Amino acid sequence: MSPDPAYALFPDPEPATRPVPGPDLPTEPILRLTDVGKTYRSGALAVEALRGVTLSVDEGDFVAIMGPSGSGKSTLMHILGCLDVPSTGTYRLGGEDVSTMKESQLADVRNRRIGFVFQQFNLLPTMSAWRNVELPLVYAGLSRPARKARAVEALARVGLADRIDHRPGELSGGQQQRVSVARALVTDPQLILADEPTGNLDSVSTEDVLALFDELHEQGRTIVLITHEQDVADRARRSVQIRDGQFIDAAATHTRVGAAT
Amino acid sequence: MSWLETLHTAFDAIRTRRMRSALTMLGILIGIAAVMLTVGLGQGAQKQVASQIDKLGSNLLIVTPGSTTSLTGVRGGRGSATTLTTADAAMLADRSVAPDVKAVAATSSTQTSLTANATNWTTSVVGTTPSWLQVRARTMGSGRFFTAAELAAAQPEVVLGETTAQELFGARDPVGEQVTIGSQPFTIIGVLATVGSTVGGDQDDQAVVPATTYANVVSPTAGTSVASIYLEAAGQDALSAAYQEANNALLTSHGVAETASDFTLSSQESIVQTATSTSRTLTVLLGGIAAISLLVGGIGVMNIMLVSVTERIREIGLRKALGATPRVILRQFLTEASMLGFAGGVLGLLLGMLGAAVLPSLIGQPVTVSAVAAVAAIAISVVIGVVAGVYPAGRAARLSPIDALRSE
Numbered sequence: 175m176s177p178d179p180a181y182a183l184f185p186d187p188e189p190a191t192r193p194v195p196g197p198d199l200p201t202e203p204i205l206r207l208t209d210v211g212k213t214y215r216s217g218a219l220a221v222e223a224l225r226g227v228t229l230s231v232d233e234g235d236f237v238a239i240m241g242p243s244g245s246g247k248s249t250l251m252h253i254l255g256c257l258d259v260p261s262t263g264t265y266r267l268g269g270e271d272v273s274t275m276k277e278s279q280l281a282d283v284r285n286r287r288i289g290f291v292f293q294q295f296n297l298l299p300t301m302s303a304w305r306n307v308e309l310p311l312v313y314a315g316l317s318r319p320a321r322k323a324r325a326v327e328a329l330a331r332v333g334l335a336d337r338i339d340h341r342p343g344e345l346s347g348g349q350q351q352r353v354s355v356a357r358a359l360v361t362d363p364q365l366i367l368a369d370e371p372t373g374n375l376d377s378v379s380t381e382d383v384l385a386l387f388d389e390l391h392e393q394g395r396t397i398v399l400i401t402h403e404q405d406v407a408d409r410a411r412r413s414v415q416i417r418d419g420q421f422i423d424a425a426a427t428h429t430r431v432g433a434a435t
Numbered sequence: 436m437s438w439l440e441t442l443h444t445a446f447d448a449i450r451t452r453r454m455r456s457a458l459t460m461l462g463i464l465i466g467i468a469a470v471m472l473t474v475g476l477g478q479g480a481q482k483q484v485a486s487q488i489d490k491l492g493s494n495l496l497i498v499t500p501g502s503t504t505s506l507t508g509v510r511g512g513r514g515s516a517t518t519l520t521t522a523d524a525a526m527l528a529d530r531s532v533a534p535d536v537k538a539v540a541a542t543s544s545t546q547t548s549l550t551a552n553a554t555n556w557t558t559s560v561v562g563t564t565p566s567w568l569q570v571r572a573r574t575m576g577s578g579r580f581f582t583a584a585e586l587a588a589a590q591p592e593v594v595l596g597e598t599t600a601q602e603l604f605g606a607r608d609p610v611g612e613q614v615t616i617g618s619q620p621f622t623i624i625g626v627l628a629t630v631g632s633t634v635g636g637d638q639d640d641q642a643v644v645p646a647t648t649y650a651n652v653v654s655p656t657a658g659t660s661v662a663s664i665y666l667e668a669a670g671q672d673a674l675s676a677a678y679q680e681a682n683n684a685l686l687t688s689h690g691v692a693e694t695a696s697d698f699t700l701s702s703q704e705s706i707v708q709t710a711t712s713t714s715r716t717l718t719v720l721l722g723g724i725a726a727i728s729l730l731v732g733g734i735g736v737m738n739i740m741l742v743s744v745t746e747r748i749r750e751i752g753l754r755k756a757l758g759a760t761p762r763v764i765l766r767q768f769l770t771e772a773s774m775l776g777f778a779g780g781v782l783g784l785l786l787g788m789l790g791a792a793v794l795p796s797l798i799g800q801p802v803t804v805s806a807v808a809a810v811a812a813i814a815i816s817v818v819i820g821v822v823a824g825v826y827p828a829g830r831a832a833r834l835s836p837i838d839a840l841r842s843e
Contacts (some may be wrong), residue, residue, distance in 0.1 A: 278760040285758020313758035
């Protein structure tokens with residue numbers, strides 16, 4: 175999919191399932207939300223968390239989604255991450271309509287197409303770094319030696335080649351977040367979805383992790399980053415603001431192709 | 436995710452919570468060991484009783500008289516009637532009457548005192564026929580048994596049981612010595628080999644005399660009536676035929692109907708059943724109590740699995756976000772629960788086997804552990820683990836990844 179030699183480290187686990195951009199869909203973006211709404215019901219009360227959100231992200235893009243708490247950005251992140259499905263509208267990810275998928279299909283899509291980076295890192299404390307990184311590959315059904323090789327490579331990519339046997343408790347916050355970035359990379363996903371990745375980090379580690387995202391972007395990775403910090407959002411190629419379940423700058427929701435980073 | 440991988444993950448989860456897993460398994464372990472030991476004890480006791488009854492003879496049928504009812508309506512109980520006589524025994528010994536009966540031995544017995552030199556010993560004196568030795572499957576330790584001619588001549592001869600001989604003569608061989616029964620001197624012509632059975636009294640503690648001598652000297656009031664008639668069927672297959680023949684012959688000769696029969700005909704098998712029914716009831720009772728402890732162990736597994744699901748809610752959320760389907764999560768927790776059950780079962784089995792090896796020397800009771808019981812113990816443990824795991828695993832599988840990830 176990408177000529178970048180870095181990708182050669184991560185052979186596609188299921189090449190057949192990857193949509194090949196053919197002549198009839200030349201500009202299909204990696205991710206396209208069309209008029210997506212999400213309403214939560216609790217008893218008689220209906221809360222409209224998202225009201226008609228439209229967004230498309232092309233391959234290689236680096237988008238920051240900004241908004242205060244209660245703006246619907248968490249809901250948007252859940253839908254983007256296929257952790258939840260929209261109430262209305264459609265969501266296409268990598269050419270597949272995921273808005274009507276069942277739970278087990280969504281699990282498969284999450285496994286193959288998305289790499290998550292969480293604010294809380296969400297590393298399993300009893301497992302070493304490489305065991306944490308290999309976790310998505312376990313669910314992808316890879317053999318143990320193949321998993322270990324790829325986990326070690328991914329850890330090397332984030333600069334933790336000498337920490338593969340360390341447990342999360344033996345690593346600094348910045349290093350833990352690098353481990354979780356490695357875990358997000360290990361399946362070679364089409365989309366890296368980071369939810370407040372620097373929210374729990376000091377300024378040095380924040381810079382460290384953001385630099386890593388810059389690097390991944392330069393290597394052609396598609397990144398969607400959710401944050402409420404302006405300086406973090408500024409590192410992205412473009413940012414969109416969400417408030418009360420809607421994007422406020424509609425113009426920014428479309429990719430500015432060729433825009434300078 | 437492969438089964439091997441699932442097992443691996445479950446094993447990791449159990450290993451990282453060593454203390455708790457060990458305590459959880461303890462419930463199953465104790466339950467399994469308790470069930471195995473109680474059932475083993477019961478089976479051991481039944482086996483012991485059965486083997487003792489086997490020593491009474493082989494393919495044995497026993498006829499005992501019915502009960503008497505006095506004029507005032509007091510019923511005397513089984514064997515109190517004098518409806519069986521030596522004539523009945525003679526009739527049953529007739530091949531044309533009961534072709535499937537191989538040998539017949541009528542016996543009467545009474546408790547009386549034997550005196551030898553300055554020693555005396557009270558024991559059961561049995562009057563019978565020479566066929567007794569064969570019918571009761573006994574062998575001679577020394578000397579010989581009395582013959583038909585001696586029976587006919589009502590010789591004052593006696594054959595002692597091993598214990599009786601020891602009580603009267605110590606380690607000395609008493610064959611040829613004299614012993615006084617009642618006031619009549621008897622010559623000891625043999626000592627029976629020990630049999631080690633205590634069913635129907637210590638079978639090694641008795642004095643056997645010819646039936647004629649018994650009627651003349653030991654119990655002159657008994658006349659021709661006998662206390663029981665032992666029948667040996669021609670073989671295992673002939674047992675039921677022999678039973679029918681003896682029953683019909685006795686009913687006809689006594690002139691009574693089946694419903695009003697004045698004798699009881701029981702087989703060795705029925706005696707075993709009666710004798711073991713008490714220990715079987717006890718086994719079921721104790722086994723039931725042990726099974727309840729096993730059930731409590733199972734509830735312990737369920738409890739721990741529920742705690743485990745609650746505690747690992749973030750882990751479950753993460754695994755789901757990374758691509759674990761509900762089915763995979765369900766399988767993982769079910770595997771974990773059944774592994775706990777299996778491990779508890781194996782350890783319980785080992786403890787039970789250790790107990791079965793040690794207990795007999797402590798309490799003097801045999802404990803039987805069968806392969807079937809061992810396999811069943813393991814299977815039951817796994818089933819308990821799975822059953823206890825279904826609810827917690829279902830809860831884990833249904834967790835929404837968002838809620839699970841969000842929880843602190």
